Amino acid sequence: MAPFLVVFTLVFLAPLAYALYLSLFRNRLIGGNQFVGFENYLQAFGDAQFWDGALRVGGFLIVQVPIMLLLAMIAALAIDSGRLHGSSFFRIGIFLPYAVPAVVAVLMWGFMYSDRLGLAGNLNRFVGFPLAQPLSQEWILVAIGNIVTWSFVGYNMLIFYSALKTIPGELYEAAALDGAGQFRIVWSIKVPALRGSLVIATIFSIIGSFQLFNEPNILRTVVPTLIPTSYTPNMYAYNLSFVGQQVNYAATIAIIMGLITAIIAYVVQLRGNRKEMS
Amino acid sequence: MSTRAIVTSPKKGRRRPELDRSDSQGLPASRKRSLILTIAMALFVTYSLLPLVWMLINSTKTQENLIGSFGLWFSGDFAFFDNIVETVTYNDGIFLRWMGNTLLYVVVGAGGATLLATLAGYGLAKYNFPGKKAVFAVILGAVAVPGTALAVPTFLMFSELGLTNTIWAIIIPSLILPFGLYLIWVYASESVPTELLEAARVDGASEWRTFWTVSIRLLTPGIVTVALFAIVATWNNYFLPLIMLNDPNLYPLTIGLQQWNLQGTGVGADPIVNLVITGSLLTIVPIVAAFLLLQRYWQSGLSAGSVKQ
Numbered sequence: 001m002a003p004f005l006v007v008f009t010l011v012f013l014a015p016l017a018y019a020l021y022l023s024l025f026r027n028r029l030i031g032g033n034q035f036v037g038f039e040n041y042l043q044a045f046g047d048a049q050f051w052d053g054a055l056r057v058g059g060f061l062i063v064q065v066p067i068m069l070l071l072a073m074i075a076a077l078a079i080d081s082g083r084l085h086g087s088s089f090f091r092i093g094i095f096l097p098y099a100v101p102a103v104v105a106v107l108m109w110g111f112m113y114s115d116r117l118g119l120a121g122n123l124n125r126f127v128g129f130p131l132a133q134p135l136s137q138e139w140i141l142v143a144i145g146n147i148v149t150w151s152f153v154g155y156n157m158l159i160f161y162s163a164l165k166t167i168p169g170e171l172y173e174a175a176a177l178d179g180a181g182q183f184r185i186v187w188s189i190k191v192p193a194l195r196g197s198l199v200i201a202t203i204f205s206i207i208g209s210f211q212l213f214n215e216p217n218i219l220r221t222v223v224p225t226l227i228p229t230s231y232t233p234n235m236y237a238y239n240l241s242f243v244g245q246q247v248n249y250a251a252t253i254a255i256i257m258g259l260i261t262a263i264i265a266y267v268v269q270l271r272g273n274r275k276e277m278s
Numbered sequence: 279m280s281t282r283a284i285v286t287s288p289k290k291g292r293r294r295p296e297l298d299r300s301d302s303q304g305l306p307a308s309r310k311r312s313l314i315l316t317i318a319m320a321l322f323v324t325y326s327l328l329p330l331v332w333m334l335i336n337s338t339k340t341q342e343n344l345i346g347s348f349g350l351w352f353s354g355d356f357a358f359f360d361n362i363v364e365t366v367t368y369n370d371g372i373f374l375r376w377m378g379n380t381l382l383y384v385v386v387g388a389g390g391a392t393l394l395a396t397l398a399g400y401g402l403a404k405y406n407f408p409g410k411k412a413v414f415a416v417i418l419g420a421v422a423v424p425g426t427a428l429a430v431p432t433f434l435m436f437s438e439l440g441l442t443n444t445i446w447a448i449i450i451p452s453l454i455l456p457f458g459l460y461l462i463w464v465y466a467s468e469s470v471p472t473e474l475l476e477a478a479r480v481d482g483a484s485e486w487r488t489f490w491t492v493s494i495r496l497l498t499p500g501i502v503t504v505a506l507f508a509i510v511a512t513w514n515n516y517f518l519p520l521i522m523l524n525d526p527n528l529y530p531l532t533i534g535l536q537q538w539n540l541q542g543t544g545v546g547a548d549p550i551v552n553l554v555i556t557g558s559l560l561t562i563v564p565i566v567a568a569f570l571l572l573q574r575y576w577q578s579g580l581s582a583g584s585v586k587q
Binding site for chain 2: 092097111
């Protein structure tokens with residue numbers, strides 16, 4: 001226990017405290033490092049670039065997370081139904097992308113998206129006009145959403161699948177005795193049994209979306225004009241501290257995003273648990 | 279039938295009945311296999327495997343043939359082995375160096391993370407001590423803290439300590455996996471009977487000895503699961519090395535590949551797209567192999583983790 005707590009303090013609690021400390025100071029040209037209270041926070045609340053990014057990940061989350069979780073749930077139910085040929089192949093195949101590093105995922109999808117050497121280009125030449133333009137202003141967020149969904153749908157499917165596996169067999173037997181059909185069993189037994197894992201999966205997905213960084217940041221190297229450095233709050237914080245040298249303000253942004261995430265995750269959990277009880 | 283074979287733990291006899299519920303489920307004779315459902319799922323799995331197939335096919339092409347040829351079929355000379363040779367020898371074999379670095383970070387970082395999570399999770403599950411509840415609440419809270427939100431302050435702190443641009447900047451933060459601790463805690467509560475520990479105590483075995491001889495065997499599926507997730511997390515880590523390292527000799531594969539890709543853009547571009555693709559393939563082969571070989575362990579470990587939610 002003790003060694004875990006020591007390292008835990010070093011890599012979790014200490015940076016958190018340090019970030020809080022940093023966010024209350026500001027490095028001025030004259031006077032050096034000064035205590036400024038909540039000035040950085042006030043600045044962030046009026047910062048259009050920050051809110052732009054925050055709204056973008058918010059919108060991304062509202063669309064991408066439900067699609068991904070619904071797909072994951074359908075896949076889990078299908079595999080659990082016992083009505084598939086070769087279901088273990090499907091389980092492994094859908095899960096496999098989770099093991100692929102984000103860098104490789106983005107590079108491969110990025111190549112496939114590209115007009116020059118990718119499938120989008122193949123398709124466009126085949127139909128004779130630019131039908132698919134994933135790397136354009138209109139579609140870039142969808143293109144990112146597709147990469148994220150691809151990477152994590154299998155992971156969520158496994159969470160749901162393991163929850164389905166814990167349903168006691170007697171429940172199915174009882175339902176069969178009562179004459180319940182397949183869809184009735186899915187709706188009345190399986191879907192309610194997924195509630196707990198759905199709450200967990202939703203919270204993890206929300207945390208993931210708010211942290212969105214790898215995919216847009218790597219894709220940026222392919223299409224720098226479409227993705228500004230403040231595309232997501234995390235990219236903004238990263239660029240503020242490593243390009244702009246504004247570490248105090250970057251720490252402030254990180255703390256605000258952490259707070260927003262924690263509040264939303266907490267609300268989801270409260271709502272999820274209440275549903276479970278009723 | 280194959281679904282059941284995999285969720286069954288190899289140490290079946292030792293597991294408690296709740297965990298084996300899945301086995302009793304079985305397939306009622308009335309349930310027929312559905313062709314339509316299978317086709318729908320085949321489309322799904324095609325989507326999941328498409329980029330990997332694309333990568334595999336295009337790793338056989340030369341850079342000139344990559345452009346303009348149909349992405350999902352072979353074209354031109356079969357350059358697969360040439361590409362591999364070029365990948366591992368390019369720039370004095372820097373790719374192998376990156377692979378070695380990644381292995382080091384994974385073995386020390388993920389190995390340490392698994393050990394710490396196992397000891398701490400087991401301790402939380404099986405021993406009582408003052409302040410246990412508070413410790414647990416803080417750790418669960420940490421699961422929800424966005425990892426990247428901590429990255430910038432961690433970097434600043436490490437740079438004060440002079441740890442940035444060293445291997446420790448990657449290894450130390452990798453050592454903590456709150457989710458892993460949670461999983462071991464759940465798993466230990468479920469699968470290590472307290473009576474068994476008491477029996478060992480009565481026999482005069484020390485706590486340490488009991489852990490290493492009795493508990494660790496019961497915990498194996500849980501430990502393998504945590505280890506695999508820790509390995510994936512470290513093997514695939516991008517953000518942390520991106521901010522912590524600027525010496526190419528310390529890069530892991532992920533950062534190195536991204537650097538190679540960047541080489542193809544901007545002024546004085548020297549694209550090595552074929553090496554990026556082949557390098558990507560070589561990057562995922564070990565991790566995919568680990569998942570496939572150990573699947574019976576992690577799948578049973580995961581099912582246990584979902585029991586208590």
